[in-house]
Structure formats: structure tokens, C-alpha cells
Amino acid sequence: MQIRIISSGSKGNSMLFRAGDMYGMVDAGLTLRALTPRLEEAGVPFRGLDHILVTHGHLDHARSAGALAKRHHATVHCPEAMMQNRSVARAPRLSNTSDGMDTELLGEHGDKVRLQAVALPHDCHPTLAYKLTHDDRCLVVLSDIGRPDRQVAQRLSGAHVLMLEFNHCTEMLEAGPYPDSLKRRVGGDQGHLSNEQSQEMLTWLAGENLHTLVLTHLSAKNNQPEIALNCAMETLDKLGLSHIKVLIAKQEESLEPIQV
Numbered sequence: 001m002q003i004r005i006i007s008s009g010s011k012g013n014s015m016l017f018r019a020g021d022m023y024g025m026v027d028a029g030l031t032l033r034a035l036t037p038r039l040e041e042a043g044v045p046f047r048g049l050d051h052i053l054v055t056h057g058h059l060d061h062a063r064s065a066g067a068l069a070k071r072h073h074a075t076v077h078c079p080e081a082m083m084q085n086r087s088v089a090r091a092p093r094l095s096n097t098s099d100g101m102d103t104e105l106l107g108e109h110g111d112k113v114r115l116q117a118v119a120l121p122h123d124c125h126p127t128l129a130y131k132l133t134h135d136d137r138c139l140v141v142l143s144d145i146g147r148p149d150r151q152v153a154q155r156l157s158g159a160h161v162l163m164l165e166f167n168h169c170t171e172m173l174e175a176g177p178y179p180d181s182l183k184r185r186v187g188g189d190q191g192h193l194s195n196e197q198s199q200e201m202l203t204w205l206a207g208e209n210l211h212t213l214v215l216t217h218l219s220a221k222n223n224q225p226e227i228a229l230n231c232a233m234e235t236l237d238k239l240g241l242s243h244i245k246v247l248i249a250k251q252e253e254s255l256e257p258i259q260v
Helices: 032-041 065-072 150-155 170-175 180-187 195-205 225-238
Strands: 002-007 014-019 022-028 049-053 075-078 093-096 102-106 112-120 127-134 137-142 161-165 212-216 245-248
Touching: 002 032, 014 032, 014 112, 022 065, 022 102, 032 065, 049 065, 049 102, 065 075, 112 150, 137 195, 150 195, 161 195, 170 180, 195 225, 212 225, 225 245
Parallel strands: 022 049, 049 075, 075 093, 137 161, 161 212, 212 245
Antiparallel strands: 002 014, 014 022, 102 112, 112 127, 127 137
């Protein structure tokens, strides 16, 4: 399985994966106009997407999921509670994903990806993390979780590639331009992880299989890439895992492909 992170941040999140001849996407938070050239750049053929997985209903994750699915004749997989959401309503097919569900994603030529969904504490209910497995290689996508949760980490163990939210620096958030109500939301138990909280989750998630860590959903106003990177490297060093490759997902450009 190969992945390519199309965009990551408060303006829109999207990640492409390929397993054999199957193309899928986790979240479609950019506009259709912005996503199209990035998919073309990634080599996705016309009507080439088979599956679009949506983690939750916030627009920076779900914005164009239905429109993109309609264009590609793809199936949208999302929590049942958001199936009436305008962002997915145009999809030709909808499939329910819920906490604890174990689903097999099928490609046109028989390729199979196992999808496992895990519920997260976030202020858009329900919000899910996804664990994708193909040929015994495992990808974990974990973002928009309001607080560290050891049980969530245990259920998502075994990743070869881990996409983990490093949203904000606590000091920058407190001193930053957000109104107090938004600061409380972002920093609260139903908001987003601080760098320190992400370090705690990483301690529980980093196992013997892990070879690549991708820092995602960095706040443009309340974090800096070098701060998040230093926090991640510090934790990996303490775990004796300094050999693990660490990448930072970007908002304005796609990352190079990553082999899971």
C-alpha cells in the first residue's frame, strides 16, 4: 500500500492511498477545484477513486466528499449520523462506518483493504480514527482527538505508518489571536491535541513495526513545524526509536508518496 498526503491543516485535510489497482481517500476537506489538480498530479485516473473515507462532518475533512464521489462513481464511507450531511449527500453510494466496525474495501480487480474504525473524543460526534491494513502492512490515521486516550492507542496499535495530529503549541495558543471561546474549544477535551499531548499518544502508539511518522493537522497560527518536529523526535529518542522517519504534512502542497 502506498499513500500520499494531499493536504493537511485547518483549511482542508485529505490523504490518498493505493493498494494494487484500488485508489481510496481518507477525508476530502479541500474544494473540488483544489483537489482535482492534486489528484491528477498523483496519477489518479479519470473515475479512478473507488472509496472515500470520511472521519467526521467538519468541513475541513468532509467538504467535497460527496461531489468527488459523484465524479468518480466512488463509495463514501462515513458514520451513519452524517449521511444526511450536505457534504456527502451527492455520493452515489454511502456505506456506514461506526466505532468497532471492521469493513473490507474491495477494488475492481479484487484488491482488498481491511478498514477498522475507532471512535474519538471530539466536538463533532461521531469522529473516527481509521486503521487500514493491506498485505499485512498497516496505516493508522489519527487526528481531531481532544485528549490522549490509551484505549484508543491500544486499538490502533501495530502501525507501519502513523499519521498523528500535532495541532498546537499550548503557549502559542494561549498567547495567540484566537478569541477566548475558540482557545477553550481547541485546547479542551473535545478539541485538538497539543504537542505535549501528541507526545503522550506517540509513546503509546509507536511500536516495533513503525518506520514512518507523519505529523498532521498543524495549526498555522498556533504551532510551528520545527516545534512539533522537535517534540516528536524527543519522544522517539526516549523510546529508542530515533531511526524512524518523521515527516510534516503540509497545507499547500502534497507530500511525496510513502510506502506503507
